[in-house]
Amino acid sequence: MxxxxxxxxxxxxxxxxxxxxxxxxxxxxxxxxxxxxxxxxxxxxxxxxxxxxxxxxxxxxxxxxxxxxxxxxxxxxxxxxxxxxxxxxxxxxxxxxxxxxxxxxxxxxxxxxxxxxxxxxxxxxxxxxxxxxxxxxxxxxxxxxxxxxxxxxxxxxxxxxVQQDLYASEYLSGSLPCIEANKTFLLTVSNFKFPAKYEGVVKILDDVVPLLKEREDLVYVIAGGGRYLPALEQYVEKINTDNIRLLGYVENIKEIYACGDIFVYVSYNDGYPNVMLEAAAAGLPRIANTACGLPEQVEDGVDGILVDSDWEEGALREVVESLVNDPERASKMGGSAKKRVLTNNxxxxxxxxxxxxxxxxxxxx
Structure with a gap:
């Protein structure tokens, strides 16, 4: 060059x-x-x-x-x-x-x-x-x-x-609200400064809450701050389940990634979301919708799964449940995602x- x-x-x-x-x-x-x-x-x-x-x-x-x-x-x-x-x-x-x-x-x-x-x-x-x-x-x-x-x-x-060494940490402090034994952690990290990202999490909740109510071993962890966080807190309060952890803004975000098992992200206003890179660097399989630049970050079926942005009711739940029930496949996807960002980013x-x-x-x- x-x-x-x-x-x-x-x-x-x-x-x-x-x-x-x-x-x-x-x-x-x-x-x-x-x-x-x-x-x-x-x-x-x-x-x-x-x-x-x-x-x-x-x-x-x-x-x-x-x-x-x-x-x-x-x-x-x-x-x-x-x-x-x-x-x-x-x-x-x-x-x-x-x-x-x-x-x-x-x-x-x-x-x-x-x-x-x-x-x-x-x-x-x-x-x-x-x-x-x-x-x-x-x-x-x-x-x-x-x-x-x-x-x-x-x-x-x-x-x-992506800052690979920051998000590839293998240790946990044990002090975070999401650390519980024998649980599978579904994770979203987002910036609730933007309405389209708040709407994305609401759409995730609408589809996966029935699954959370059925499975005591599945916990949904949501991290992020912003002006729409209070609205999200009110929305979560109306849901009758104990399997949602709404953490708000988290300073040491790498430990949140470290305790996740599956990363799910839905947004309708994004360029090339950093959180998708961070989740990949942490070795997490990623589930995302097909809006904005998200399809450019996921090779569908290889290092994550893409769901149509206008999915039919239950479609996201089905994808989440498939990875929860097949941890070996989820782990393989997470490894492929990590390799991808180490090479390309x-x-x-x-x-x-x-x-x-x-x-x-x-x-x-």
């Missing part, structure tokens, strides 16, 4: 997913915004860092993670320094913006509504001036082409890496893919 392309990556979100891989290839660097700082101070230092980087080194391209204010600043600096800008997108930001604007309109929250309208305008400015886009899945690539009207040759896919490979893709966009766009 030709490593002559020097990339300056800008990110304020999950730097391990972007900055880590990029920095594995020589000649590239990253600026990571400090989100703990005061808003004004954060962006003043960001602008200073950007110009300092260009003063110290020559960069061929700026890759910015997102199309918010850091995207706009990166585009302006790119124009001043005659440096092309590529935007990396990790989720369906267009759907997310519409959901938030509708939410704040219905809540009669004008200040929050104006904030998202401003974000929407900024994103339109950014997407009209950049050289291209990098997305995390083929599904998101198609959504990006549709929402930006950019040439499809200027939108490429680079997967996200390690930091070094993603770093090489990232550089190759940036060079391809610069050559063609």
């Amino acid at each position: 030709n490593n002559s392309c020097n990339i300056l990556l800008v990110t304020a979100h999950r730097p391990s997913k972007t900055a880590g891989p990029v920095e594995t290839v020589s000649g590239s660097d990253a600026i990571i915004l400090d989100n703990s700082s005061n808003f004004l101070i954060k962006y003043v230092f960001f602008v200073k860092k950007l110009f300092t980087k260009f003063y110290q080194s020559d960069y061929d391209v700026i890759v910015v993670n997102g199309m918010n204010l850091i995207g706009l600043i990166s585009v302006l600096v790119g124009q001043i320094t005659s440096t092309p800008v590529i935007v990396r997108i990790g989720g369906n930001i267009w759907l997310r913006s519409r959901e938030r604007m509708n939410q704040y309109w219905n809540e009669r929250s004008p200040l929050r509504l104006m904030k998202y309208i401003l974000r929407f305008v900024i994103s339109r400015v950014v997407q009209s001036t950049v050289a291209g886009f990098i997305t995390v899945s083929g599904d998101l690539r198609q959504k990006t082409i549709k929402n930006t009207n950019i040439s499809d040759s200027c939108v490429k896919v680079v997967r996200t890496p 390690n930091k070094q490979k993603i770093g090489r893919d990232f550089h190759n893709t940036v060079e391809e966009i610069l050559e063609n766009c």
